[in-house]
Amino acid sequence: MRTTYREAVREAIREAMRADSRVFLMGEDVGRYGGAFGVSLGLLEEFGPDRIRDTPLSESAFTGAGIGAAIGGMRPIVEIMTVNFSLLALDQIMNNAATLRHMSNGQIGVPLVIRMTTGAGRQLAAQHSHSLEGWYSHIPGLRILAPATVADARGMLAPALADPDPVLIFEHGSLYNTEGELPESIPTCDISSAAIGRTGTDVTVITYGGTMPAVISAADELATLGISAEVVDLRVLRPLNDATIMQSVRKTHRAVVVDEGWRSGSLSAEVSARITEQAFFDLDAPVMRVCTEEVPIPYAKHLEEAALPRPERIVRTARELVGR
Amino acid sequence: MSDAAALYRAVRLIRRFEERAIELVRSGVIVGGIHPYIGQEAIAVGFCAALRPGDLITSTHRGHGHVLAKGADPSRMLAELAGRSTGLNRGRGGSMHAADFSIGILGANAIVGAAGAIATGAAWAAQRAGQDKVVVTFFGDGAVSQGVLLETFNLASLWKIPVIFVCENNGFATTMRTEEAVAGSITGRAEAFGIPARTVDGMDPVTVLDAARAAVDLARSGGGPSFVECLTYRFDAHHTWEHAARPRYRTDEEVVAGSTRDPMEIQGSRLPADLRAGIDDEIEILLEEAVRFALESPEPDEHEALDYLYADGMRARAGVA
Numbered sequence: 001m002r003t004t005y006r007e008a009v010r011e012a013i014r015e016a017m018r019a020d021s022r023v024f025l026m027g028e029d030v031g032r033y034g035g036a037f038g039v040s041l042g043l044l045e046e047f048g049p050d051r052i053r054d055t056p057l058s059e060s061a062f063t064g065a066g067i068g069a070a071i072g073g074m075r076p077i078v079e080i081m082t083v084n085f086s087l088l089a090l091d092q093i094m095n096n097a098a099t100l101r102h103m104s105n106g107q108i109g110v111p112l113v114i115r116m117t118t119g120a121g122r123q124l125a126a127q128h129s130h131s132l133e134g135w136y137s138h139i140p141g142l143r144i145l146a147p148a149t150v151a152d153a154r155g156m157l158a159p160a161l162a163d164p165d166p167v168l169i170f171e172h173g174s175l176y177n178t179e180g181e182l183p184e185s186i187p188t189c190d191i192s193s194a195a196i197g198r199t200g201t202d203v204t205v206i207t208y209g210g211t212m213p214a215v216i217s218a219a220d221e222l223a224t225l226g227i228s229a230e231v232v233d234l235r236v237l238r239p240l241n242d243a244t245i246m247q248s249v250r251k252t253h254r255a256v257v258v259d260e261g262w263r264s265g266s267l268s269a270e271v272s273a274r275i276t277e278q279a280f281f282d283l284d285a286p287v288m289r290v291c292t293e294e295v296p297i298p299y300a301k302h303l304e305e306a307a308l309p310r311p312e313r314i315v316r317t318a319r320e321l322v323g324r
Numbered sequence: 325m326s327d328a329a330a331l332y333r334a335v336r337l338i339r340r341f342e343e344r345a346i347e348l349v350r351s352g353v354i355v356g357g358i359h360p361y362i363g364q365e366a367i368a369v370g371f372c373a374a375l376r377p378g379d380l381i382t383s384t385h386r387g388h389g390h391v392l393a394k395g396a397d398p399s400r401m402l403a404e405l406a407g408r409s410t411g412l413n414r415g416r417g418g419s420m421h422a423a424d425f426s427i428g429i430l431g432a433n434a435i436v437g438a439a440g441a442i443a444t445g446a447a448w449a450a451q452r453a454g455q456d457k458v459v460v461t462f463f464g465d466g467a468v469s470q471g472v473l474l475e476t477f478n479l480a481s482l483w484k485i486p487v488i489f490v491c492e493n494n495g496f497a498t499t500m501r502t503e504e505a506v507a508g509s510i511t512g513r514a515e516a517f518g519i520p521a522r523t524v525d526g527m528d529p530v531t532v533l534d535a536a537r538a539a540v541d542l543a544r545s546g547g548g549p550s551f552v553e554c555l556t557y558r559f560d561a562h563h564t565w566e567h568a569a570r571p572r573y574r575t576d577e578e579v580v581a582g583s584t585r586d587p588m589e590i591q592g593s594r595l596p597a598d599l600r601a602g603i604d605d606e607i608e609i610l611l612e613e614a615v616r617f618a619l620e621s622p623e624p625d626e627h628e629a630l631d632y633l634y635a636d637g638m639r640a641r642a643g644v645a
Contacts, residue, residue, distance in 0.1 A: 056482070068448070106635075
């Protein structure tokens with residue numbers, strides 16, 4: 001079945017709401033408007049305003065209420081319009097959702113799912129375009145997911161809702177219109193492993209989420225140059241699945257990390273450090289990174305593109321590593 | 325035990341618990357210090373007395389009173405303050421987070437104002453599940469300047485949530501005087517969101533109990549949230565570090581004047597002397613045992629620091645070989 005990433009997320013929500021009356025969706029414009037990115041279109045009509053709940057523009061309060069509802073026995077899906085806005089709820093996410101189980105000695109957990117849009121590429125400028133999932137993956141107590149494929153967009157929500165701990169799902173805004181095939185019967189999906197997006201032998205390109213299309217495009221280009229790139233889709237940013245990364249690096253002996261986040265103090269730095277810690281003697285070259293330039297995301301199309309990890313930068317970096 | 329005696333006993337327990345805890349701060353057993361609740365006891369006691377066991381509360385960094393009034397074991401509470409393995413949170417929470425979730429305490433939250441949103445969400449969940457629980461969220465006057473609390477007033481009022489906002493106005497947001505910190509009025513903030521609000525004498529446990537019962541009845545009968553500002557005074561320090569640092573944000577004369585109306589004396593004077601003395605004796609024995617329990621309890625093993633991060637026991641760096 002051909003479907004878009006957006007429809008896949010919507011179907012995942014629909015299925016979860018049908019399966020469990022404790023599940024509800026809350027966020028800004030999720031009801032009548034169908035969500036800022038159209039994800040929840042039609043769900044209000046099916047489930048009503050008690051379960052598809054429009055909220056005022058109060059990220060901190062409705063995220064906190066989601067935490068309270070989760071503690072109180074519900075299974076909330078909180079939608080935050082963009083990752084930039086999630087900073088208004090960062091206190092609730094960091095100081096409450098992520099800490100309560102540990103701080104209470106396991107007396108209570110927070111089975112909450114927070115979905116939010118991340119990333120650039122739509123000329124929305126510096127307050128709607130950042131990729132801050134790397135920040136969130138810094139926080140112990142959270143599980144951080146970044147579906148890059150239609151299959152993961154469809155499959156990750158159910159295990160996220162079944163998780164007794166808080167799970168954040170980052171949906172890259174440029175992916176909503178991407179298409180993919182889904183089987184009629186949706187297979188179970190894990191939210192613990194990385195995946196091999198494409199097998200290869202010469203260089204491992206590690207990425208996740210919204211930069212996957214650029215990496216696939218770069219891998220295609222590299223193939224025409226006779227360079228076989230293996231693509232690792234991290235899928236889960238916390239906890240990172242080191243084994244899949246190391247297995248690939250031990251095979252190719254070269255690694256490029258592609259991350260739409262900024263480079264300094266970043267997720268790409270963490271991945272790079274882990275490779276150095278665990279697979280140093282398997283490397284034939286330094287681990288390289290292709291990240292977003294360290295500026296607020298600019299507005300104008302050519303400026304925005306200049307800031308982002310583009311296929312040609314990935315190709316150039318991979319070629320330098322391979323020496324061809 | 326009569327209502328009057330029960331109220332007195334609860335106030336007395338908190339008072340003496342705090343005094344014993346301060347002793348343990350001074351002797352170095354409680355290292356992080358505490359935010360003493362002394363002077364404000366009538367508020368926690370009055371509200372918790374109006375609740376059923378299944379009702380819920382959220383507490384604050386100045387939270388010992390709420391947690392004890394809701395029924396937590398003083399021995400395990402004190403052990404938590406001392407960071408012992410027998411503590412309510414097995415030594416992971418300490419003074420500002422000690423809580424027993426099994427008796428309806430949704431945590432003691434040291435981010436000022438943040439618990440209001442959690443309380444509102446929990447009350448909403450109970451309402452949606454068809455339960456007639458109410459949730460009381462305690463906070464200080466400092467919290468009314470936090471955006472999240474104002475956002476929460478809006479949500480709770482719009483959605484008619486059975487949550488009760490209890491503002492303990494002790495005159496100071498840490499060291500800043502309320503009149504310097506709050507534009508307009510405290511109750512006016514709740515009223516602006518359509519939440520009925522009143523101001524009561526927070527020094528008299530019976531007055532607080534009456535206000536609490538009215539608020540609980542309103543919430544339980546589907547009338548939505550309400551707001552009670554309880555006027556009180558913090559007899560002791562903002563935090564025990566003041567005992568050494570002595571920041572001069574209020575004069576000794578002012579403290580003496582503010583402490584003349586004492587909830588313990590107000591309620592104690594309503595009891596026959598022998599009954600009061602009997603309660604006092606019982607609490608001394610109870611707290612002596614609590615101190616002994618805390619001091620004799622072992623500290624948690626070092627390896628436990630990493631426990632309970634995730635439900636399935638996963639460590640933070642699970643993927644690392």
